[in-house]
Amino acid sequence: MMRMEIALILVLVFVAFIYFSAGRRNTPLHKTFSALLIITPLHLAFDAATVYTVNHLETVPPFLNEILHRLFIGTMPLVVYLFYRYISILVEEETKKPVHFHLAARIYLILAELGALLLPVHYAVTEKGNYSDGIHVSVCYISTAFYLLLCLCLLLKNRRQMDRKKKATIGVALVIEGIVSALQAINPTWLISGMGISLMTLAFYLTLENPDILRAELTEQKMSMLYLKSQVNPHFLYNTLDTIRIQAQLNGDKTTADLLMRLSDFFRLSIKTDKQMTALENETELSDAYMELMCCRYPELEYNCDIDPDLGDALVPNFILQPIIENSLLHGLKNKGYRGIVTVSAKKSHQNCIEIEVADTGSGFGEGVKNKIDEMLTHYDKEKPKTESIGILNVQKRIKLLCGKEFGLSYTENTDGGVTAHILLPLIQEKYK
Numbered sequence: 358m359m360r361m362e363i364a365l366i367l368v369l370v371f372v373a374f375i376y377f378s379a380g381r382r383n384t385p386l387h388k389t390f391s392a393l394l395i396i397t398p399l400h401l402a403f404d405a406a407t408v409y410t411v412n413h414l415e416t417v418p419p420f421l422n423e424i425l426h427r428l429f430i431g432t433m434p435l436v437v438y439l440f441y442r443y444i445s446i447l448v449e450e451e452t453k454k455p456v457h458f459h460l461a462a463r464i465y466l467i468l469a470e471l472g473a474l475l476l477p478v479h480y481a482v483t484e485k486g487n488y489s490d491g492i493h494v495s496v497c498y499i500s501t502a503f504y505l506l507l508c509l510c511l512l513l514k515n516r517r518q519m520d521r522k523k524k525a526t527i528g529v530a531l532v533i534e535g536i537v538s539a540l541q542a543i544n545p546t547w548l549i550s551g552m553g554i555s556l557m558t559l560a561f562y563l564t565l566e567n568p569d570i571l572r573a574e575l576t577e578q579k580m581s582m583l584y585l586k587s588q589v590n591p592h593f594l595y596n597t598l599d600t601i602r603i604q605a606q607l608n609g610d611k612t613t614a615d616l617l618m619r620l621s622d623f624f625r626l627s628i629k630t631d632k633q634m635t636a637l638e639n640e641t642e643l644s645d646a647y648m649e650l651m652c653c654r655y656p657e658l659e660y661n662c663d664i665d666p667d668l669g670d671a672l673v674p675n676f677i678l679q680p681i682i683e684n685s686l687l688h689g690l691k692n693k694g695y696r697g698i699v700t701v702s703a704k705k706s707h708q709n710c711i712e713i714e715v716a717d718t719g720s721g722f723g724e725g726v727k728n729k730i731d732e733m734l735t736h737y738d739k740e741k742p743k744t745e746s747i748g749i750l751n752v753q754k755r756i757k758l759l760c761g762k763e764f765g766l767s768y769t770e771n772t773d774g775g776v777t778a779h780i781l782l783p784l785i786q787e788k789y790k
Contacts, residue, residue, distance in 0.1 A: 362405035365555040369398045372562050384761065386446045390566055393439045397558055400436050403429035404551045411480055411487045423478050426489055431473035434500035436554050438466045440534075441504040443561065444527055448511045450762065451519045453735045458507050465503055472496045486546040497550065501538050505531055526564045530557040600654040612653075619649050633759055634785075637703060637711075638669040644678040644701060651686060655695035658686075663702040671711055672785040674755045680748030681715045681766070681778045689719020689775055697775070705784065710764075713780040721775055722768075730768055737765075749778075756782065 373394040407429045410417040445456040472493075479491030512519075512527050537553030601616050623646040641664055648660040682699060690697045697718040706712040722730075730749070737753040753766045760783055767779045 361549075362401050362408060362551050365551055366398050366401045366405070369394065369401070369555060369558060372559065373398070376562065376566065386443065386450070389439060389443045389446060390561065393436070393443060393558060393561075396432060396439060397436055397554055400429070400432035401551045401555070403432060404548075407489070408548055411489060414480065414482070414487065426478050426493070427473055430489075430493060430496050431470055433497045433550070434466055434469035434473070434504075437501050437504040437534075438462060440530075440554075440557060441507050444508045445511060447523055447527070447565075448515050448519065451523065452515050454515075456511060458511070462504070462507060465500070469496050469500045481545065483546060486548075488545045488548060490545070498538065498542060501534065505535060505538075522564060526560055530560045533557060533560065600650065604653070616650065616653060619646050619653075623647055623650065633674060633755075634672040635675040636669065637664065637671045637673050637713075640673055640675065640678050641701065641703075643676070644682055647679050647682065648699065651695075657694070657696040658690065659698045661698065661700040663700065665704050668703050668705065668711060668784075670786055671782075673711070673713075673782055674752075674759045677752045677756065677780065678713070678715065680752055681780070684748050685715060685717040685719060685776070685778070689717040689721070692720040693718075706781065709784045711782045711784050713782065714777050715780075716771065716775065716777040718771075718773075718775040721770055727768065727770065734766055734768075752780075756780070 376394060377391070403425060406425045407422075410422040410425055414422065441458075441462055445458065445462075449456055473496050476493040476496065477491070478489070478493045481488055481490035508527065508531055512524065512531070516524055533556045534553040537549055537556070541547060541550050541553075601613065601620065604612050604616055623643065641662055645660075645662060648658075652658045652660055678701065682701070685699055686695065690699070700716045701713070702716075703711060703713045733750060734753050737750060737757060749766060756765050764781050764783060767781075769777050769779065771777055
């Protein structure tokens, strides 16, 4: 049996090497799976050691045998807790709802570790082989059953809101561990508990955490992002060219020349970098050029920009302000004849973040509209682009992709009329790589 444990350790160490060398964002999911890849081989090492010591009771010092068994039993609840934690994070990301089992899971983990440390260790000696027995080893079985039950409850409760691949992976992993644990309980001399947790780890790695799969998904998201951006620019181009045509008929050459200059500025700024991140001052310069054109087209429109000077070099996803401002004009101020104010502001927020706000004095949300927008922004990864919402959906997807799922776009209604778009971003003031 030691050969099997050693083989499993080598496989997981190889998987860990590939996983850590690929590089990831420090998300809760990444941190949990990373911990799993560290703790699981360690648990298997203690498992292999106890397989040897329990079958050589006459030669191995009793205190060494007991220490190794306590370490083996103690790391088992931690491993299955990490499986629960990984699955709960997946569920939270899929459903955008908090999981309410965390406190119970942590309390049980503490109790299980105390049991592994304090309960007496017993061994069964049989003709087929020796194995751990009694109340001490029951910590493993109870811990596995407890956390598998929590995971099963999460899966059943949220099955309709979860991605099919993730749901299938969790289901298969739970079945595998359940079968292996049952076989181990029926045939204690088989000593196959390590096989179950190893297969669960490999199932998550191969289907959800594999670097090649994630890179392919990232490439697909970036291509989709570029496609969305290409749809936004022409829409603005046609409107602006129409504005210039009307102004050319009503005014002299100077006005036309000024408009052409600002239009040129806009497109120069919008394509001057091929990087996904740009300085905030570049973004505001782009929005300034856009709003100067709009204010010329609609003379009763007013634009204000209030940016913290210290944030000028802060890096933000490019082309996120103009779609939000355009959305304020088309869905807020259009109903008021484009009479009103659009204000862009940026300030440092809590926990080393930036909050950018785009506020308007427009007509506000219609009945039920805010709920639809909130739903769309919450489930951005499952929404298909629509003509009336392509701008804000595009912005939300790019922020989530480039900055992390804890950042993004949201909307609130102003007490004195109009709406405010809130963009929460990490504060990054260094060269983007």
